[in-house]
Amino acid sequence: MRHHWISTVAVVLVALVLVTAAHFSTSKPSYTSQTSIVFTSRAFESFRDPDSATAYTTSLIQSYTNYLQSANVLNPIAEKAGNGVEGSALQQSVQLKPGPLMLQISYENTDRGTADLVVRELVSAVRRAVSTTTPAANGTPMLQIVQAGVITDQVPGTGRSIPRSLVIGLVIGVIIGLVHLFLRALLDSRVRDVEDVLEVTDASVLGALGDPADSSEGIAVLAHNLGFVAPREGVHSVLLVSSVPGEGAGATALGAADALAASGTRTLLIDADLRGREVTRLAVNDTGSGTGNGTESGNRNGTGTGAGSGTGGARGLSDLLAERAGLSDVVTHREGVADLLAAGSRVGNPAELLAGGGLDSALARLGADYDVVVLAGAPLLTGSDSLVIAPRVAATVPVVGLGRVRKPDLLQAVELLDASGVVPGGVVLTGTGRAAGRDPYSALGTATAR
Missing domain, CATH: 1.10.287 (Helix Hairpins)
Known part of the structure; x- marks a missing residue:
């Protein structure tokens, strides 16, 4: 709800x-026309036994009831009534209730005149039947009608x-x-709030972002939390990865890395999504041109030499792993924000390159020069690229786009990490809205404080 x-x-x-x-x-009003035909019987004068007289009278009244239900009576009445009334319908809708010295008749119709006509015609049929009943010895009919008034009223609650x-x-x-x-x-199985996320994983919420590209408060909180990641083999490396495309993992990684660098932490951002290359595109849009490729020291201090674009020219991680370039050729210094190791040249076998030993070697060397290394990986359900990286970094943090990822997809991504022996080091929520998590008593506020 x-x-x-x-x-x-x-x-x-x-x-x-x-x-x-x-x-x-x-809505149309309905009308009920009804009558109670009251009889007198001379059977009590002809029979010595009152019970026999009562039984005889009752059988006569029952015979009138059966007679009124016959087609010979109802079809002519239906033709006279018109308005689409049929004899078979009358047989179902006319209510006849015989009793001792009484016969009750009722009929309901949306037309007042039709209802009144049908009941009056039935009363006339009873009169004719009574007049032809075998008379008593003195020529008087055995039964006589003493009352047969017809009343037609609107049914309460209609109209x-x-x-x-x-x-x-x-x-x-x-x-x-x-x-x-x-x-x-x-x-609709989309993940919409933190409760849905916590049904899939009990990992802590490290950050809640409305728009990763424009969420300075949420990014600052995320960057602060990433700074507490325990190192792996001496390297503080964090992989940010989504389940499916469009959840903002690249923008989140870029924002968190830049926030860490702005706080004085030596930070390197690696675009490990060699297919989508989201971080590389965003970094180019943010910085335009950079200081070029130079020595590793030059990259950190902004004094390196050489020519290239803000993303290290066309060379990057893929070139480093393929041994077509060294670290000094692919790491780009970005003034005031995190240094960048772009995706590099397009290759047809990114998973094979990432699975090789070159990534471990590069992380070990970078760990000596940077306090934190942030990697942006390819979506987990698009291939095995990120799955070969996750076991080799200090922490893997799924990025969950609320309203963009389905719960089965998120569950499958977590299960893939678990099968690789990786426990998520927390999750990041994107698409939470501006005020999300500010209420400390809300589920999201509680989750982000854990």
Whole structure:
């Protein structure tokens, strides 16, 4: 309900308006015409036994009831009534209730005249049947009708009524809204908030970002938390990786690395997504041109020599792993922010390059020059690129795009890391909104404080 309550309320309101309008405009009053035919019987004069007289009288009244239900009576009445009334329908809708010295008849129709006509015709049929009943010895009919008045009234609760239409519209609207909510919950498996994330993994939330490219407060918190990552073989290396494309892992890695560098931490950002190259593209847009390639010392101090673009020319991680360039050729100094090791030349076998020993060697050498090395990996479900990196860094942090990744995909990504022997060192949420996590009593506020 917390995910779809807005759309559910909208569906209920639309259904309420439509159903109310439809019910009110199509409502028609119904009319019930009824009579109680009261008889007197001379059987009590002819029979010595009162029980026999009662049984005889009751059988006569029952015979009139059976007679009124016959097609010979109802078909002519239906033809006379018109308005689409049929004899077979009358047989189902005319109510006949025989009793001692009484026969009750009722009929309901949306047309007052039709209802009145049908009952009056049935009374006339009873009169004819009574007049032909075998007479007593003196020629008087055995039964006589003493009362047969017909009353026609509108059925209570029928006709147009705004309150009744509103109640019906509300009930049907709520039912439609619940069906809508059930189907949305059944079909929509996207991860929408921290509760959904915690159903998949119990890793701590290291940061909650609205837009990774424009979330200075959230990025600062994330950078601060990344600074506490325990080293692996002396290297503070962190891999930020998403489950599927579009969750903002590259932008998050770039922002966190730059925030770390701005705080005085010697930081290197590696674009390890040799296919998508998101960090490389973003870094070029942010910095335009850089200081070029130079020596490792020159990269950190901004005094290196040589020519190249802000991302180290066309060379980068792929060239380093393929042994087509050295570290001094591919690490680019970016003034005031994190140094960058771009993705490099495009290759057809990125997973093979990353799985080789060149990455371990490079991380060991970089760990001596930088306090923190941040890697941005390829989405876990697009290939094995990041899975071969994760066991070789100090921490792997999944980036979860709320509203962008489905829960089964996130679960599969966590299971892939687990199968590789990697326990997530925390998670980062993107797409949380501006005020997300600021309430310390909220689920997100609690998760980010763990």
